[in-house]
Amino acid sequence: MLKRIVGTLVYPPHLRRTGLIALAVGTWLTVVNQGDLIWSGRFQPTMWPKVLLNYLTPFVVANLGLLSSAGKQP
Numbered sequence: 001m002l003k004r005i006v007g008t009l010v011y012p013p014h015l016r017r018t019g020l021i022a023l024a025v026g027t028w029l030t031v032v033n034q035g036d037l038i039w040s041g042r043f044q045p046t047m048w049p050k051v052l053l054n055y056l057t058p059f060v061v062a063n064l065g066l067l068s069s070a071g072k073q074p
Contacts, residue, residue: 008070009063018062026055 008014030038030051037043 005067008067014066018059018066021062022055022059025058029054029058 009018033054034043034047034051037047
């Protein structure tokens with residue numbers, strides 16, 4: 001079962017789609033949440049984990065959605 005899950009997640013069309021979702025949503029979240037600090041030059045290195053989570057969260061959510069619908073396809 002784990003092999004099937006990993007195979008679904010790393011299948012290039014799926015990975016491309018979830019990666020694009022993470023890129024778009026992560027960028028939006030970063031602009032909304034840290035944009036003022038970035039543009040004012042007050043961005044601190046300690047903020048990188050937050051930025052990383054801005055991208056990781058939609059990537060995980062998109063993959064969970066993909067997995068939840070994978071079992072329902074004919």
